[in-house]
Amino acid sequence: xxxxxxxxxxxxxxxxxxxxxACRREPVPHTPVWFMxxxxxSLPEYLKAREGIPMLESCMRPELVTExxxxxxxxxKVDAAIYFSDIVVPLKxxxxxxxxxxxxxxxxxxxxxxxxxxxxxxxxxxxxVWYVTEAMGLLTAELGQTPLIGFAGAPFTLAxxxxxxxxxxxxxxxxxxxxxxxQLWADLLDRLADITAAFLKVQIEAGAxxxxxxxxxxxxxxxxxxxxxxxxxxxxxxxxxxxxxxxRIHFGVGTGELLGAMGxxxxxxxxxxxxxxxDEAARRVGPGKxxxxxxxxxxxxxxxxxxxxxADEVLAAAAGLEGHVFNLGHGVLPSMDPDALSRLVxxxxxxxxx
Ligand code: CP3
Numbered sequence: 539x540x541x542x543x544x545x546x547x548x549x550x551x552x553x554x555x556x557x558x559x560a561c562r563r564e565p566v567p568h569t570p571v572w573f574m575x576x577x578x579x580s581l582p583e584y585l586k587a588r589e590g591i592p593m594l595e596s597c598m599r600p601e602l603v604t605e606x607x608x609x610x611x612x613x614x615k616v617d618a619a620i621y622f623s624d625i626v627v628p629l630k631x632x633x634x635x636x637x638x639x640x641x642x643x644x645x646x647x648x649x650x651x652x653x654x655x656x657x658x659x660x661x662x663x664x665x666x667v668w669y670v671t672e673a674m675g676l677l678t679a680e681l682g683q684t685p686l687i688g689f690a691g692a693p694f695t696l697a698x699x700x701x702x703x704x705x706x707x708x709x710x711x712x713x714x715x716x717x718x719x720x721q722l723w724a725d726l727l728d729r730l731a732d733i734t735a736a737f738l739k740v741q742i743e744a745g746a747x748x749x750x751x752x753x754x755x756x757x758x759x760x761x762x763x764x765x766x767x768x769x770x771x772x773x774x775x776x777x778x779x780x781x782x783x784x785x786r787i788h789f790g791v792g793t794g795e796l797l798g799a800m801g802x803x804x805x806x807x808x809x810x811x812x813x814x815x816x817d818e819a820a821r822r823v824g825p826g827k828x829x830x831x832x833x834x835x836x837x838x839x840x841x842x843x844x845x846x847x848x849a850d851e852v853l854a855a856a857a858g859l860e861g862h863v864f865n866l867g868h869g870v871l872p873s874m875d876p877d878a879l880s881r882l883v884x885x886x887x888x889x890x891x892x
Contacts, residue, residue: 549784551678552685552747557617561748561785561807563828563861569853569890570617571883572687574789574809575869576610577622580876583609593638594630597623600673607677611684614880615887618685618748621674621741625691625752626699628737631666634658634700642705649703651711653722659729662736664743674744685748687787688741692753693730693771695790701726709758716767727771735778742782750787750809751775753800757792757811764796769803776804787830791868797822812867816855828861835866838878845878846885853889 552558557570578584587605588596596602606622626636626644635647650658664671677686691699699705701712716723738749756768776786788800789809801808801823808827810819812834819829837848849864856862864886870879 549745549747552681552683555617555683555685555747557685557863558747558785560861560863561787561828567891568887569856569862569864571864571886572616572618572620573610573614573866573870573879574620576614576616576620576879577606578870579872580870580874580879581609581613582876583613593624593640594627597627598669600669600676603669603673604676604680607673607686608680610879611681613876614883616883618687619677619681620687620689620750621670621677621746623670623689625689625696625754627670628662628667628690628733629696629700632660632662632733636699644699645704646700647703649711650697650700650726651715653725656722656725656729659726659733662733662740664740667737667740670737670740671744674741674746678745686746687748687750688738688744688746689750689752690734690737690741690775692751692756692768692775692788692790693727693734694756694759694768695752695754696730696734697723697726698755700730706755709755713758716763720767723767724770727768728774731771731774731778735775738775738779739782742779742784746784748785748787748807749779750789751805753788753790753793756790756796756800757794759796761795761799764799769799772800772803780804785828787863789830794819794822798824801827807861807863809865810867816852816862817858818855820859825860828863829856829859830863830865832865832867833882835868835871835874838866838871838874838882842878842881845882849882849885850889853886 556566559566560570603622611619698712785806787807788805791811794814808823810831
């Protein structure tokens with residue numbers, strides 16, 4: 539029995555879409571496709587809309603968010619929209635001093651490293667992110683039957699930015715806290731789980747048809763450390779939104795060894811990067827969950843015939859799955875040719891129709 543029940547309200551409009559059916563592991567008219575980071579610098583219309591407006595400020599303007607979220611849906615004919623925002627938006631909304639530096643990523647003015655620092659992580663209320671509710675209202679009206687995916691950063695990935703103070707290759711300070719002061723670490727992740735759950739609830743109540751929890755950097759951990767130090771907080775987030783009946787997607791990069799444990803955290807759909815074929819990923823995740831993925835984004839730089847051959851490999855590996863949402867194994871890269879992405883959507887639809 540699927541945990542995803544028939545919902546009420548806005549989500550009923552999108553209930554019969556291919557994307558929602560695939561998430562529920564029901565038969566689909568074609569394999570649904572969307573791309574992580576489908577809105578962004580690969581699109582000239584995005585660059586134009588964002589001209590002169592800093593990233594975080596653009597996330598707080600409902601009309602601009604609506605326009606940018608719709609751009610890839612119009613252009614690529616993808617099966618779902620993903621809300622235009624960033625994983626650090628809820629942290630900014632509760633008053634943390636942070637910014638997104640072009641070409642770098644999120645940078646935090648005062649890293650969170652001590653118990654006293656935890657006091658800065660207050661609860662998030664819907665008023666803190668009024669612009670999300672407003673933009674989602676505009677978006678769901680425009681999108682009609684096309685589902686809108688809401689998202690948040692998972693506790694580990696958010697903690698990594700907060701503890702390091704910015705992007706990190708080795709997560710030194712993060713792991714120092716995790717191994718050196720497990721109670722402080724657990725309390726930090728628990729705080730972040732509450733903030734994240736509150737943020738996802740705002741999005742679902744504003745009309746998101748599905749939510750994705752990005753644990754982009756959790757592949758840096760061993761399975762034992764993941765289960766002990768991260769899974770409880772991620773599970774808390776998934777549990778908090780379980781009652782809404784919307785599909786919950788969980789994704790991370792380099793998580794081949796963690797796929798089973800990430801599924802256990804409570805997701806309905808597990809995102810897979812390109813390093814593990816989907817049939818093998820299905821064995822690791824176990825029954826009862828759909829999979830999302832997993833074309834290597836760099837394949838898009840090859841000629842169309844090579845892209846099609848690699849897309850065929852993904853579809854062949856997914857052939858025995860109960861539910862498959864086609865996606866890249868990580869986000870769209872800014873230098874990608876948008877036409878290659880549009881062609882890929884059409885190709886997957888055509889190959890899987892009927
Ligand atoms: O289209 C979509 O997928 C929705 C938009 C989206 C953004 N960030 C917009 C964005 C989503 C889902 C995210 C999530 C996000 N942000 C993640 C998880 C997904 C992943 O890629 O693993 C992470 C780790 C971040 C943190 C972050 N924010 C990074 C690493 C960067 C890139 C920095 C850079 O300039 O290269 C950002 C900035 C960011 N977020 C941009 C966009 C479109 C680029 C900013 C710009 O256009 O100037």
